[in-house]
Amino acid sequence: MTLLPPFSAAQWQALGGAHTAQEIAQQPAVWRELARQLRALPASRLAALQTLLEDHRTQVILTGAGTSSYIGELAADTLNTAVPAQVRAIATTSLLSHPALYVEPGRPLLLVSFARSGNSPESQAVVELVRKLAPGARFLHITCNAQGRLAAAGAGRDDTHTFVLPAASCDQGFAMTSSFTAMLLAALSLLGPDPLDVAARRIDTLAALAARWLDEQAASWHDIGHTPVSRIVYLGSGALEGLAREAALKVLELSAGLILAVPHTPLGFRHGPKSMLNQHTLVVLFHSQDPHARRYEDDLLQELRRDRVAGAVLALDGAALGAPAGLSDAWLAVAYAVFAQTLALHQSVRLGLPPDNPFPDGTVNRVVQGVTVYDYAA
Template sequence: MSFVKSLHDEEIKGAKHTVKEIYQQPDLWLQTVGIIEKQKVEIEDFISEKIHSNKARIIFTGAGTSAYVGDTLSPVLRKELPNQIDSISTTDIVTNPLNYFKNEVPTLLVSFARSGNSPESVATYFLAKKLINNISQIIITCNPEGQLAKEAGKDENTLVLLMPEESNDQGFAMTSSFSCMYISALLTFQLDRLEEFKRKIEVVSENANRILTQQYKTVKNLVSLNKKRVVYLGSSTLKGLSQEASLKHLELTSGKIPTFHESVLGFRHGPKSLVDDETLIFVFLSNDPYTRKYEIDLLKELKNDGGGKTVVAAANTNNKEIEEICDCAFIIPQQENIHLDDHLVALNYLVIGQLFALFNSIHLGVTPDNPSPTGMVNRVVKGVNIYNF
């Protein structure tokens, strides 16, 4: 039985968009790979001309969840590509563009946008054209009718990549839009590994379906603990993911549950002070054996600290020690001869975080599709004045 069928009609009433958009992701991920594959030659030609020929700096940008796509993505691409790679939110660029844009440095600006109508996203597009001499842009968006897609369509130095239509989430929180834009960017910059990537995405999609039809029950049990604060921890790529999981929970619970994120090692340096008996801690474990040593050390430390907190580990390794040193373990099954690096395991961890946020939202009596009915926070940000620079 899927998690959708486990919900009562009354629970789904105010969550139909969010429920659908979480559940559809495994299928949309495969569709996204197909979209990028169809544009393979166009993308390769664009990147060869705009990036490889002049060793351009690459900047990933977006606002809110869209910014976290770049934060999650950039560590792996720094390892794979010789270019300077930065992830800088549009909300930082717009207020202080000269802190981030360098006029004389050839630059590729990659913008992530669900709607493409956020004021900061559109402003950043034009600021880049104004302030950088050699500028090319890639717009990865879920909305072909958004202002960003329309403006970019007029520019020969800009490539537009449109995500599956269904990924233009109608719910308040970005779910399938985040994961589809993330996959498209991963593949765009690693097209030489297309066939390997396709096989691995199929495995990741199978894992996600297993979470959505079986492991969701464990997520529901965590919600019933009624913890009063939640923490998400991860290293490198998984630190970026912890930001997104934290925001998703904060948004869908309408801020009723204080939610935090940090790196695994950074957590000891002050943020750990917030832990009490009412705290639930998610630790997203790396598939890198070296990195995981540090994460297991933290799990041991948290266990030895005692108290009533609950520690949850998510892992893609059959390590019994992990289950022994935490209160709950989500084990994503490994497949023979298929190793998933952290940037792909992240997609499965993402689904766990989305489900927890959804279930806790319903549990708290919040309407997931519209957790801020007063309009204090909006699906597409309003009230931002953009000034001429």
């Protein structure tokens, strides 16, 4: 069992964080298994999807709830520039309540659903709603749970392709970690323009990079995670804006809301949100690999460090940490995510919470509960 240092397996168990610590640390291994899956996937399995992606009339909706929705936000713009189809990210929580704003019945439609368990109420409800509103729509389910309701409902259907990720990606801890990064890599691979063997090699490269970061940066990340803070700001631009939202959610989840976490863009941060800074605030910037974007990011970093209002300002720079040149932000985001997950885990421990279940009273659950799905009359 591989867990995050500096604690042993027994110590993580006593802290109530063994699942989460393992699921963060295992990600390079999970990604390598995903790469093997992609190499073994027959090209014929994706022929229908490729036909849709190559049609400029096709509307591709990337959907999920919570962390799963941020997968779509991270991938959408990168995919949209790479394929003729129109790709956008819309959360199930928006699709379910306002379908008429997003579903265009007269156009070819591919609904891509991301789901860790596949048992969230919105997951299957959105599929059935889209099937009703857009006859002829096709569906791609990217899920970590072969036994989930989403996977079961798509089995044997001609309009649905289900891609089940390695079993280890179905996190048992409260927070999505392995599931988030594995589903993001699967989406970029299955929906992108590159052959699957090219995508698989890129995933292997990222696995090696993340494994090295986990080894070399573990002590530093532990110290940052145990720094007393009451607020964390995550900044990211382009695809990394979606990662900033996911990173902030990890802090809120694993701190049980005791730490205020806010995501924003570097340029947008000056327009009001900067007022939240104080000496108990940690600011984390995910550096873009785009030279144009980095000029704006560097300006803000210099400003924040000059102002000395925030308690600490940290920039995570893939290039400085050895990321290969030419790797886009959407792909590099999985390695950055490992840092954000580790930081949230250590802050949870610092606060004396059990990271595997920071809400033992059941007010917030691993699989969302309490959602009533209502019939929709077009």
